[in-house]
Amino acid sequence: MALIDEIRQAVIDGQAKVVVPKVEQALSEGLAPDKILHEGLISAMSEVGRMFEEGEYFVPEMLIAARAMAAALDLLKPHLVEQGVEPIGKVAIGTVKGDLHDIGKSLVAMMLEGAGFEIMDLGVDVAPEKFVSALNDGAQIVAMSALLTTTMPNMKATIAAIEQAGLRDRTKILIGGAPVTEAYANEIGADGYAPDASSAVRKARALIGAA
Numbered sequence: 001m002a003l004i005d006e007i008r009q010a011v012i013d014g015q016a017k018v019v020v021p022k023v024e025q026a027l028s029e030g031l032a033p034d035k036i037l038h039e040g041l042i043s044a045m046s047e048v049g050r051m052f053e054e055g056e057y058f059v060p061e062m063l064i065a066a067r068a069m070a071a072a073l074d075l076l077k078p079h080l081v082e083q084g085v086e087p088i089g090k091v092a093i094g095t096v097k098g099d100l101h102d103i104g105k106s107l108v109a110m111m112l113e114g115a116g117f118e119i120m121d122l123g124v125d126v127a128p129e130k131f132v133s134a135l136n137d138g139a140q141i142v143a144m145s146a147l148l149t150t151t152m153p154n155m156k157a158t159i160a161a162i163e164q165a166g167l168r169d170r171t172k173i174l175i176g177g178a179p180v181t182e183a184y185a186n187e188i189g190a191d192g193y194a195p196d197a198s199s200a201v202r203k204a205r206a207l208i209g210a211a
């Protein structure tokens with residue numbers, strides 16, 4: 001089996017102790033971090049999602065796979081994030097209230113940081129008021145993630161809270177997450193949507209006129 005497939009399989013199996021040395025080996029053999037990310041890690045999580053949907057995996061297996069992915073992401077981070085870039089804007093990012101999925105959100109945060117944004121990572125289960133207070137602390141962009149159809153409406157609730165606080169005019173709102181679409185972004189009045197972390201960077205740059 002090719003190394004990249006071994007990495008993918010070890011994430012699916014939730015073997016963090018196998019994934020970490022294999023990612024180290026892949027990096028030292030010169031495999032592109034981007035390839036490890038997409039073909040190894042992200043592809044593994046899609047497979048885990050499929051297995052969950054089909055009843056082969058349950059929440060514990062999904063969680064263990066997510067931990068293995070997080071361990072691998074820690075290793076990849078320095079390779080994906082360029083150090084010492086002058087900040088081009090400040091982004092408050094978080095997963096919306098009621099939602100605990102953080103892998104996609106953290107990946108987007110990492111790529112934005114790599115592109116020169118200053119990041120305020122608010123974590124998961126972030127209430128609308130917390131996004132509002134981040135704006136009061138100087139963020140220009142609010143980036144919201146949702147992985148559950150049941151928590152997507154909290155994006156709309158957050159936009160309403162930002163409007164109520166009188167901050168909507170000076171704020172750009174970017175949303176994403178597996179169930180989120182461009183049409184949904186338009187429907188709730190967000191300024192942008194991106195399907196993945198690299199297009200999130202392009203969108204964020206465009207939103208603040210740094211494209």
Ligand code: B12
Pocket residue numbers: 042045046048049050052053059060062063066098099100101102103104105107108143144145146147148149150174175176177178179193194195196197198200
């Ligand atoms: C891992 C996982 C979990 C882990 C999360 C661990 C963690 N630390 O994150 C655990 C086990 C905790 C979990 C729990 C649950 N999960 Co879950 N989970 C997943 C799984 C398998 C992978 C998600 C993931 O990390 N993907 C990899 C990352 C890289 O992809 P991503 O998140 O989509 O992010 C990318 C893009 O969407 C985008 N993006 C993401 N955020 C943002 C933000 C912005 C601003 C932008 C621009 C872009 C962007 O860029 C990212 C990078 O490319 C998905 C399956 C799937 N196919 O998504 C199910 C899935 C999301 N889970 C699901 C469910 C049902 C649940 C539970 C309700 C299960 C239960 N019965 O308890 C709970 C809910 C807990 C809660 N309250 O949040 C369903 C959701 C169904 C739905 N339509 O609502 C899914 C789709 C599985 C399925 N096929 O049924 N889950």
